[in-house]
Amino acid sequence: MVRVRFAPSPTGHLHIGGARTALFNYLFARHNNGKFILRIEDTDRTRSTDEYIEAIIEGMKWLGLEWDEGPFRQTDRFDVYKDYVDKLLKQGKAYYCYCTPEELEQRRQEALGQGKSPKYDGRCRNIVQEFEGSKVRNAAVRFRMPQEGQTIVDDLIRGKVIFENDLLDDLIILRSDGTPTYNFTVVVDDVDMDITHVIRGDDHLNNTPKQMHIYKALGHETPLFAHLPMILGADKTRLSKRHGATSVMAYKEMGYLPDALVNYLVRLGWSCGDQEVFTREELIKYFSFENVGKAAAVFNPEKLLWLNSQYIIKSNPEELGELVMLFLENAGIIQKGQDIDRKWLSRAIETLQERAKTLVELANSLRYYIAEDVQYDAKAKAKFLNEKSKDLLAELKENLISLTDFSTAELEKVFKSIIEKYNVKLGALAQPVRVAMTGGTESPGIFEVLEIVGKEKTIKRLEKAIATIATVQP
């Protein structure tokens, strides 16, 4: 049984990189009918907050990355870690270190300054452990790493990676305040939770040999490891706030669909022939580490935007209607709590789907369908609402007043008759009408716009346009 986990630390929101790690774990678990576990690594009490735990959960849920067990919190398991530390201490596999953080930092800087390795010098390694087995104040506990030989990490993505043991640091597993540290808790938990595959970011590859020795000291076999390549920003440095939005929920707010983000993220490092767009089922079916690349990938917002537009086109209008309501409220297009005819909204959305790349854009385009009135774009107004179009607009208005079937088919007939009568091209009429109806020069087909806006508002807007021309022209 495959058992994998996503183990974020709640020191920030769920970000793009974390989300992809979670996603790969999720896909691997689902592909193998295994279990996906969520574990919160909050041993750093100074930086972890409950708000961030909630934020991470919110992000996971939004992306549809459902976990099977958890969320577990490491702060709930301090007793467990303590027991393991005591065991190692008794067995001599760990020892007390009396160096203070300040001393350590100073020695680190000195070593670095002399061009030497900043590795712990091991001065507490062999001193007599006077207080063995009992609580020693102000002492941290270090794990005794082997100092000779090699450790080989056989990574699912990278193959064999060899580390010289004499480079391994005796890392601290228990702080002097009695709290355990990451490299220890991660191993204890992965053992206790029967994790079979550790799938995480590349930045943990160097920790792996150390963790392997902890597994050994605990008398447990190591799981399989898969280290994912990093995600970089446009300048090829580690993705961070400097590169724009990195929080997953920020993409929700910008009007992205979760499936589009998932699809984009999975293609960052993974591929399946030439296919670009995948359903969730396909991802689960096709996912494999064989198709995961080794090189870091640059996050490309343009491609994500394109994928989002593809997902919007594919979505059904009813669902988009539900999703866009919040954006309509936020844009002030409808009042909070105000409802609109969903059937009508769906029709309106259908005309906009292939024109909106995000839900924000969709909401903004919906404005001219929903609002009572339109604001003219200055350029559009100058170019199309003028003496040249005045008679055409007036003629159209007159014709529409008597039109009972306000449908695209009938509207088209009316337009045709007018352009024939005036001997102009359709654009000569359609563009001024477009400005009158939407305020701008871009919109879905003009007949559809009229039909959806409806007879009453259409005539009002035409009257306003004509009046505008009259006041502009003395």
Next chain:
RNA sequence: GUCCCCAUCGUCUAGCCCGGCCUAGGACAUCGCCCUUUCAAGGCGGUAACGCGGGUUCGAAUCCCGCUGGGGACGCCA
């Protein structure tokens, strides 16, 4: 400084493991054309890459070595 990882169009990538089918494929972006009531969407086409140097071989994007470049790690962070 030391260690580890990586290296195909601007970007994501296919191909690499099992050398010839690669005149290096697809996608985003970009440019042009078509469609057209506008804008999109869609269709067609263009520009654009095997980092460099050595090997091995009849033959290398593919195998080996070096270099260069980029990234990561070296915490009483995770």
